[in-house]
Amino acid sequence: MHADTTTAKKEAALAVFAGLETEPGVPKPDPILVIDKVVRRFGGLTAVDVDHVEIQRGSITALIGPNGAGKTTFFNQLTGFDTADAGSWTFNGKPMNGVPAHRVARQGMVRTFQLTKALSKLTVMENMRLGAQNQRGENFFRALIPGSWRGQEDEITERAEELLERFKLAAKRDDFAGSLSGGQRKLLEMARALMVGPELVMLDEPMAGVNPALTQSLLGHVKNLREEGMTVLFVEHDMDMVRDISDWVIVMAQGAVIAEGPPDTIMSDQRVIDAYLGAHHDAPMSVEEAEEQLHEAEAELEAEIEEKA
Amino acid sequence: MDWNSIFVTTVKASIGLETVVYALAAIGLNVQFGYAGLLNFGQAAFLGVAAYGLAVTVATFQLPFWLGIVIGLAATVVLAFLLGIPTLRLRADYLAIVTIAAAEIVRLIFRAVKFKDVFGGSDGLQSFSGDFYAMNPYAPGSYGIGSITFTERTMWVLTVGWILVALSCALVYLLMKSPWGRVLKAIREDEDAVRSLGKNVFSYKMQALVLGGIIGCLGGFVFALGQASVQPDLYGTEFTFYAYTIVILGGAARVFSPVVGAAIFWVLLVFIGNTLAEAVGSGVIPSSIMTVSQAGSVRFMLVGLGLMLLLIFRPQGIFGDKREIALDAR
Numbered sequence A: 001m002h003a004d005t006t007t008a009k010k011e012a013a014l015a016v017f018a019g020l021e022t023e024p025g026v027p028k029p030d031p032i033l034v035i036d037k038v039v040r041r042f043g044g045l046t047a048v049d050v051d052h053v054e055i056q057r058g059s060i061t062a063l064i065g066p067n068g069a070g071k072t073t074f075f076n077q078l079t080g081f082d083t084a085d086a087g088s089w090t091f092n093g094k095p096m097n098g099v100p101a102h103r104v105a106r107q108g109m110v111r112t113f114q115l116t117k118a119l120s121k122l123t124v125m126e127n128m129r130l131g132a133q134n135q136r137g138e139n140f141f142r143a144l145i146p147g148s149w150r151g152q153e154d155e156i157t158e159r160a161e162e163l164l165e166r167f168k169l170a171a172k173r174d175d176f177a178g179s180l181s182g183g184q185r186k187l188l189e190m191a192r193a194l195m196v197g198p199e200l201v202m203l204d205e206p207m208a209g210v211n212p213a214l215t216q217s218l219l220g221h222v223k224n225l226r227e228e229g230m231t232v233l234f235v236e237h238d239m240d241m242v243r244d245i246s247d248w249v250i251v252m253a254q255g256a257v258i259a260e261g262p263p264d265t266i267m268s269d270q271r272v273i274d275a276y277l278g279a280h281h282d283a284p285m286s287v288e289e290a291e292e293q294l295h296e297a298e299a300e301l302e303a304e305i306e307e308k309a
Numbered sequence B: 001m002d003w004n005s006i007f008v009t010t011v012k013a014s015i016g017l018e019t020v021v022y023a024l025a026a027i028g029l030n031v032q033f034g035y036a037g038l039l040n041f042g043q044a045a046f047l048g049v050a051a052y053g054l055a056v057t058v059a060t061f062q063l064p065f066w067l068g069i070v071i072g073l074a075a076t077v078v079l080a081f082l083l084g085i086p087t088l089r090l091r092a093d094y095l096a097i098v099t100i101a102a103a104e105i106v107r108l109i110f111r112a113v114k115f116k117d118v119f120g121g122s123d124g125l126q127s128f129s130g131d132f133y134a135m136n137p138y139a140p141g142s143y144g145i146g147s148i149t150f151t152e153r154t155m156w157v158l159t160v161g162w163i164l165v166a167l168s169c170a171l172v173y174l175l176m177k178s179p180w181g182r183v184l185k186a187i188r189e190d191e192d193a194v195r196s197l198g199k200n201v202f203s204y205k206m207q208a209l210v211l212g213g214i215i216g217c218l219g220g221f222v223f224a225l226g227q228a229s230v231q232p233d234l235y236g237t238e239f240t241f242y243a244y245t246i247v248i249l250g251g252a253a254r255v256f257s258p259v260v261g262a263a264i265f266w267v268l269l270v271f272i273g274n275t276l277a278e279a280v281g282s283g284v285i286p287s288s289i290m291t292v293s294q295a296g297s298v299r300f301m302l303v304g305l306g307l308m309l310l311l312i313f314r315p316q317g318i319f320g321d322k323r324e325i326a327l328d329a330r
């Protein structure tokens, strides 16, 4: 049954995009996020200069582009973590420019970070609980009366436990988040973002630095978000993954959106090829990263051989 | 050497006025620095503003004692907002710079010749504690066990002081067990993560700064009343540094560590100081090595050495959690 709904949601999302033009800024039938003329400069460098872009509700949209294209900076503008020099954007029709980061999150637009921000000295469970909204016990005066927030805390804990179960972190619930592996931290960060109860989930490189075994499970979780009715916008380098999970792809280069399109054909778009070939950092991963992975693989092989011997 | 006198003064120091005052200052600092990660280097100013708020109201303007307490509290809150509003949105080190400078400004205003009519210059103010001692329930006499005795006045100050310490600890305990405390601890680690989860980080940092200031301000009242005077130079930067030492000695972000830290700090200081003074005075340490006046400085060297050893062998402090320090190293 689950498989059926999966295809239904995916097909519904794909149907929306079918026949859409591949021009940057193409209008979508039901956009959750509409962005206009957002500019961010650092001194002489224009890191972001996006003319117009729309994100379709209920879909998984990938934001790709060479390193330094401005994807993270763009995320920072939209989520209130940085102040844009110009531009405006609306979330569910509400203007969001100038809204501070915590209000953006409360409106239902929740992001994760490229460099994972698990709170290491809090336990996994405390990390999760922190994500819940409208907590009575977070008010100074009510915090002093445990009876006023205990019940809600129990509900929050229950919800957190379900999510941890789903993200295979239940066994770690009382460990410090700092003791988790890189991939587990990514999982925790995503699960914690879900505790906020978001409508739009914005993931900045959710698979970066995650070992291949966990990648599959992360991909599954991202797909699940759409199944639950959320909209996903995510930054990713690996084209195989983008092809696997996204319904639509937006390509950024040198701060601007240069093309949009379906994942199957976007990489054959001439503008995209030019952008990637023109950039010096055209490879999906840097040389150092590739070398590091190679070393890791070799080390693992050696360890296996030693074990057998 | 008079070991009995050394013993008596040391035991009295463990529960004496300085221990109470520093414990309150350190409990406040522990909320700010230990739990929320705020680098407040002006804790002395919070105590000073409270002490002077009380003293000026009563001694200079002849207004009632309780109004003095209210004004002292209000002055603390105003100071917290003045320091917090411009700095708490900036990087952590800005608060450190601003608070250390502000504390010195506050002290220099208190001792300024220009304001001598109000603040009493470098002599400070006296005769504001009459109403407080008028409330003393202890009959005149000497209280204690054996040769460890306090006067009825000291008993009264210490009773009030330790009740305030207990209440402050209970308050911090309740808060840090609650979701409010969880947000604070999360802010100490990564503000942006907390923002991304919909919490108003600025507001929480301000609440922590005000709360820590108010707990410290109670220490200011106790200090002023215990000595029945206020003097500007008691609220210098070294006061704040002692309070930091106490927090780190006990182990940051533990409810009782500032109290135990304060007791240990003063016991060490008094014990080493008195032992050295006795040893020099009785000729056990010849005056060619150390004179009585030098002994006062040497005790700080020895206490400093002890603290260095503690941090080398027990970096998490006495009550700290070793696992947390291990996480920092990752």
Ligand SMILES: Nc1ncnc2c1ncn2[C@@H]1O[C@H](COP(=O)(O)OP(=O)(O)O)[C@@H](O)[C@H]1O
Pocket (backbone or CB within 6 Å): A042, A045, A047, A065, A066, A067, A068, A069, A070, A071, A072, A073, A074
């Ligand atoms: N805080 C900053 N100050 C100066 N330059 C920055 C800052 N943040 C990002 N940049 C620059 O902006 C450009 C876009 O960076 P970023 O958004 O991180 O790219 P991406 O996430 O697409 O790899 C890069 O050239 C980067 O060096």
Ligand SMILES: [Mg+2]
Pocket (backbone or CB within 6 Å): A071, A072, A073, A114
């Ligand atoms: Mg990036």
